[in-house]
Amino acid sequence: ISLHDVGYTLQTGREAMDERLAVVVKDVPSLLAQLEKYISGEPGEYYHDNCRKEKEESVATEMLSIQDLAMVGRSWVKGATINWQELYSAGQKPRQISLPTYPFEQKRYWIPIRETAYKRNSYRLHPLLHCNESNLKEQKFTSVYTGSEFFLNEHRLYNDKVLPGAAYLELARVAGELSTGAGVTGLRDVTWQRLLKVEDQATPVHVRVETS
Incomplete structure (x- = not known):
């Protein structure tokens, strides 16, 4: 894998977020060494900052033309807008490649549902399937489990209440x-x-029925 392609892809193919890290290196071993220093908190040839607090102006074309990469990195992590294309001469531009996406934390934040709203209607279609919410666009059914149901209380995995496979x-x-x-x-x-x-x-819990 080309280090130039990796850098060019991160510069031009990803959204620039507020928390930023810039590393100035010549080869892959140098990159790994600088990343290890950053992770361990040691000083190195990298620049890290959060540009939410204040943002610098765009980096001048002259700075890019003289290839002052250290200054470019310091300015970028502080929020400066960089025209990355000016770092590359015509005919020598790297290519964008496929890289792993950001490892965002997989947590869901559902809006709590008021259980009392469901208790007002005691009628249920089935002990597992509570109400029919179908319309002209789709066949949809909804159930609301509270954790007190016997099929959840009596079916636990590492003390977590888990819906049994037979219930599916x-x-x-x-x-x-x-x-x-x-x-x-x-x-x-x-x-x-x-x-x-x-x-x-x-x-x-929502159940949809679709034709194949």
Whole structure:
């Protein structure tokens, strides 16, 4: 992999965020060494800052033409706008390549659902499938589990309340029967992509039926 291609891709193919790190290196071993210094907090040939507090003006073309990369890096981490294309001469421009995306923390922040709103309507289609929210565009069913259900209380994984696999199958079967008006006697090509954990709060579960 070309270090020039990596640098060019990060410069021109990614969004510049507020938290920034610039590293001035000549080869891959130097890059790894500087990154290790940054992680351990040691001084090195890198520049780190958060440009949310204040932003510098655009870097002048003269600075780019003389290849003062240290000054460019210091200015960029402070929020300066860089015309990266001016760092490369015609015919020698690197190419953009495929690089890993940012490892964002995979956390969800659902708006809490008021359980009392569901308790007002005691009628349920099925112990697992509570209400029909279908419209002209889709067949959709919704259930709200609170964590107090016996099939959750009695089915735990590392003390987490987890919906049993058989419950998934029953949800699919009942939703299919309600959507088609005919009995569903079998399911096939079933896969479980992830567990459904229910905390001690109202957790909505949606089931959609689509034709193939």
